[in-house]
Amino acid sequence: MLDRLQQEWKEGTNRFDQAGEILLLAIQNQQVVGVCGLNRDPYTDDDRVGRVRRLYVSVDSRRRGIGRLLVTEIQNHCQGVFDQLRLRTDTPEADAFYRCLGFRRVKGDPECTHLREICQ
Template sequence: MKQFELRRVKDLLNIDLASLIIESKKEGFLFLERLINDYKNGTNTFSKPGEFLYGVFNQEGLIIAIGGINKDPFSTNERIGRLRRFYVSKDYRRIGVGRSLVTRILKDSSEHYENIVLYTDTEHADKFYTSLGFIKDSNSLKSTHSLKL
């Protein structure tokens, strides 16, 4: 198993996400670019109570995965969190990196939220999240999966 370090991201602008952004865009995902843009313009800095952003770094110190949680912006319920901007580099999938990242986010957010929601439109992500206990949830147009904490 490849070695990696999971740590909280305090300042996203101090991390070089270029290779992850390029890789994710090749797969058709634009949300890492949105992550940077939202962070730069202050729309989402993952700095409110109950919000966290984590990165996973390889042995060379390069970021290989990222993900965070916010209060769900599509809900008025303060106890619903939304898993956001979650991406794992292709070379580090299926070895526990993503599972470690979600587990840490859920652990740190458990005192802030009762439910966690997310949106995904890929079969691989659906299988990943259901393997972690999320259930498919069609109650909202803005989320596909939910998890009661």
């Protein structure tokens, strides 16, 4: 996932620089231990739909609240910009993680497994 993030950045295909987009880093002891991005969702024509992208926390830093902090900051950032956040994941652990953060499971959409309505 990090390789893809770096490749997209170098190629200029995703720099998290559109209106409302952001790329967050979690840094501990001068080391990047987590990353999470927010894009406009490329799988919908609705400009009010954001997409959580590239959430990753280093193995040694997991289960310490870093992922929760990153996604919470993404949700805070999207206030007034996006009405909805979507994402796609395929592991039971990620499913439980996102549901714990208020996302609901989506069925039948090949581009979205989880969704969260953003209260304005």
